[in-house]
Amino acid sequence: MAAPSPTPFSRLFNSSVDACPTSLKTATILGPKLKSGETEQAHLRLLTSFKHLKFKASKEPPGLTQQLDNRKLESLTESENGCDLFEDLKHRFLRFKRRKFKENLDHFQNLAQGQAPKFMIIACADSRVCPSIILGFQPGEAFMVRNVANLVPTFESGPSETNAALEFAVNSLKVENILVIGHSCCGGIRALMSMEDEVDSSSFIRSWVVVGKNARLITKSAASNLSFDQQCRHCEKGPEYKSVAKK
Structure with missing residues (x-):
């Protein structure tokens, strides 16, 4: 044979x-x-x-x-x-x-036949923030996509790598949990918060982070009394940080 x-x-x-x-x-x-x-x-x-x-x-x-x-x-x-x-x-x-x-040959051979992760992780591409290290994921436990500023474009924004990964994770892998992992001092969020209303179409970064424009508008409104650095921090944390910003 x-x-x-x-x-x-x-x-x-x-x-x-x-x-x-x-x-x-x-x-x-x-x-x-x-x-x-x-x-x-x-x-x-x-x-x-x-x-x-x-x-x-x-x-x-x-x-x-x-x-x-x-x-x-x-x-x-x-x-x-x-x-x-x-x-x-x-x-x-x-x-x-x-x-x-x-040392774990059986495990890897099983993974070679297919995957059934319980988690999907959407994280920033920042080299300092590795979800597998932070959350202790082992091979096969988490389906992962990383992009600048850990953004998830809306359906109306059209096709993107992140949306394709979401579709595959939900429809094919049947993941039970989806986590979006942000972090402080994010260059992508800083680019989002510093961009003008008219997006520079020659910049790939700005053309990408513009999908978070609603978060930028909400942050500018809720944290208008804060410094720019504090506004970036506010946007990184999301809506739940609103109460802190008003204090």
Whole structure:
């Protein structure tokens, strides 16, 4: 009998993670189209390029040569730092595979067959606010969508990723609970509160946060005596903050 085809999770977590150091450095400097096996040749082109650059610069005043050398060192440092970041991600992935995935293989194999989360979470895309960490969700417990300022557009606003996620969560996954998670110091809410009545159509952010214009109007009315920062705080908390604002 033929072996069963790998599940989506096994395909994901059995995939190889490429090593970073030399290939990433050269690809960062020379461009993304670098093919495998060209690392040494790429380094040769890189060194030749820098020698040529220094030769040309030597015809100029010493100050210019020093500036070019400094820029060269900065570029190499940035490339190495970028490499360190991806090397760290690689180790995080391998650590997850070793400590979480393999130790809970049955659970992940069950999840590969389907999901039945009890919660849908609509949260802000802010990197500082992770619902899984804050509420302790494990894989399979929460269907999650994140957007700027954790906004939910009205039906009349037309199709959006958030509305599509809501439709799928309610109609297909049959979630029992929907949570909208806001947070303080939200840049999206600040953009909403600072925008003019005429939305700048060239800004993707403003074109998105305008779906919260009613919240902005309510906040401006209820918290007109407060500073702008306090108004943003008021809007982040929602209507239940109205009584606090009037005190």
